[in-house]
Amino acid sequence: MALVKYNNNSLSAITAAAAIPAGAMTLIKEQTASDSSTINFVNGTSDVVLDSTYPIYLFKFINVNPVSGASTPTFGFNGSDDTSSHSYDITKTSTFFMAYHKEDGTNQTLTYNTSFDLAQSTAVQRIQSGDGNVDADASGSGELWLFNPPSTTYVKHFMASFSNCDSDPSNAHYKVAGYFNTTAAITAIQFTYSSGNIESGQIKLYGIKDS
Numbered sequence: 001m002a003l004v005k006y007n008n009n010s011l012s013a014i015t016a017a018a019a020i021p022a023g024a025m026t027l028i029k030e031q032t033a034s035d036s037s038t039i040n041f042v043n044g045t046s047d048v049v050l051d052s053t054y055p056i057y058l059f060k061f062i063n064v065n066p067v068s069g070a071s072t073p074t075f076g077f078n079g080s081d082d083t084s085s086h087s088y089d090i091t092k093t094s095t096f097f098m099a100y101h102k103e104d105g106t107n108q109t110l111t112y113n114t115s116f117d118l119a120q121s122t123a124v125q126r127i128q129s130g131d132g133n134v135d136a137d138a139s140g141s142g143e144l145w146l147f148n149p150p151s152t153t154y155v156k157h158f159m160a161s162f163s164n165c166d167s168d169p170s171n172a173h174y175k176v177a178g179y180f181n182t183t184a185a186i187t188a189i190q191f192t193y194s195s196g197n198i199e200s201g202q203i204k205l206y207g208i209k210d211s
């Protein structure tokens with residue numbers, strides 16, 4: 001996968017597809033859940049890079065699904081600045097918006113959800129508000145952007161976009177943004193459900209250069 005910027009002049013100079021240069025988006029690591037309690041991406045472990053190699057990191061979630069029977073699980077993440085034990089408890093402040101629409105065409109909603117934003121909290125940052133897991137074909141997909149995690153000068157900003165088949169059934173789409181309120185380097189990211197394991201799904205980590 002490539003992420004390339006062009007303008008009109010650069011496009012007009014291309015005479016063949018082979019002349020288009022490779023982009024700056026690089027797949028670093030892919031993990032597949034299989035009844036997993038957590039999915040962790042730790043810098044320097046199992047080929048994971050989460051350092052000054054890239055200024056921007058992008059996680060992509062593909063058909064992530066909780067185990068059956070979990071009680072309204074919510075999917076989320078936390079970060080660690082501990083290079084040894086990796087305790088996932090960094091203080092965060094964030095915002096949480098949600099759009100919602102049932103399959104029968106009712107209950108169209110766009111709202112700010114105060115239950116899932118954080119104000120100087122070390123809790124897991126949720127990027128969706130629940131998945132009843134009532135349908136066999138239900139899952140969620142989306143992405144999380146993390147900016148300059150190795151910085152020792154600034155807080156670390158993040159933005160997430162996530163869409164899932166909710167329990168009514170319905171479509172729910174979420175927009176989350178915030179920052180890890182620390183000037184220590186972020187060395188690991190952990191993904192988890194609030195109840196039950198991650199039954200299935202893929203999480204891919206990309207690095208973006210020249211951005």
